Amino acid sequence: MKEIVQFKKGVLGLCAMLLIQERDRYGFELAQTISKHVEVAEGAIYPVLRRLVADGHCSTYLQESTEGPPRKYYRLTPEGKFYMEQLVREWGVFASNINRLIESYETEVE
């Protein structure tokens, strides 16, 4: 189903921002956490993160790690935080509207 793919793609940025808002996170961590909630290829998160940075919603910084290479952490910028809050609101409206549509359709079917 092509739509499902589009749903998931559309929501990945929001998921990432929600997680980053909680605390700064690095790519691998985000990929793993998100793919636990949304069934997507872990690789799908990297283009999304890049876009968040390019759009100024996130900034990055490197932090040395005791294990493995330095981690590239993502932090939400003030613009990003604002944008995320907008998105969350929009998502709520959007989701409830769609749900209402589905419910009315289901009633009809019954």
Added chain:
Amino acid sequence: MNKQEYLALLRFYSQQLAPEVQSDLISEVEAHFIYGEQQGKTEEQIAEELGDPIEMAKETVGPTYKAPDLSAFQEMNRTDDEPRHYSYSYSNNYSSYSAEEYPPQNLGQPKAKKSLLALLSAFTLIVVGGGLLVSIGIDRFIDGPNEKVVASSTVESILEDVDKQFEKLEDLEDIVEASTTFAWDEENYDFEGSNYEGVIHMGNSPAWKDLIIDTDLGQVDIQFKQGDRNEIAWKAFTAPSVGELMEATQLKNEQIIFELDESGMYDNYRYSFVVTLQDDFELRKLQLEQELGDINLKGGKFEKIELQMDNGILRASDIVSGSMNVELDNGSTEFERIASPIKLESDNGEIKILESTHPVNIKLDLGSVDLGMKQPHDVDVKSDMGAIQIEVPQGAKGKYEAKSGLGDVKVPVSDDNGTFRVSAKTDAGTIIIKE
């Protein structure tokens, strides 16, 4: 696919990105591999979870993305500097990896199984060796005339040896039984493999000189035939890692080298090569290396042949060569109509050479030699233990020397002015030279 392949493909697919963006993406994905490995995942697992690299590239670039042609990637990954007089048909498609085609490999077990196979061959060695010792040693000792008592100390030590071997054999039987049960009944011991095939066209190029085939386990059939072109057509039932390596095989530094030595443990792998050569085309070298399995070799014209085999049967026929060197650890040979001087060294095995026409030189630790000449030629056989039988053509006048430390010797009347020389020596075993 592994990390290296994944990153190479990602780099290739994302070439539309600005260099700094691209290297940023790649280093992040590379880090992803490292973190994943720290969690105990294999590169293949991580690659699978990351998803198709083309998707990642497409998403990063955005709507303006244009997928580059994969064949350009393959072209890029050619490493040879040779002029390309030939074409090569790829059936390789990286994006078609799936779990079925690329099963996760269990690294620990094949190693264990391999050592068990080695045990099995050791078992064979002792059975063959012990049997030989008994048949030649004991027979001589019991039935031999009194003057043979001089050699009794040797015989005693041989018998003691046999006893020891049999003791070991009993222990081994248990182990082998356990190992075979383990190896063949275990549920996950499927002979995993896929079919692969390809053709390497050489055109009229004289740049091709050597053919080298290096295998680990499995059966290898190689047939040479004459035709109006030079090419190698091959088919294989093998592990994906090997099959893909075969598909990528090409002419490099005048050599075609098939490296098939990552096949793990599965001895049901099969490789078959049909090499077509133009009438006057002679290869400089044919080199085969094999650890366990049979090699069947037929036809061809070479400057030299080098064969190395650890375990298995080596069959070769109808070959023309300037020289043929054979090294065997524990294997048998069946040669027929080899128009080449043959130099053969073996630790253990039965050597059979029929319809020979060129000088033969054999050094053998343990085993038998059966040689049938079509035309008179020099023969030199030295064996530590084992029977030697040499048949010379009717009416041929040769100079014969035969010496056995322990065993009967039957030799026709030797002609000191003979046109050829046959020398056979063994420390224990019968020697028969006959017409």
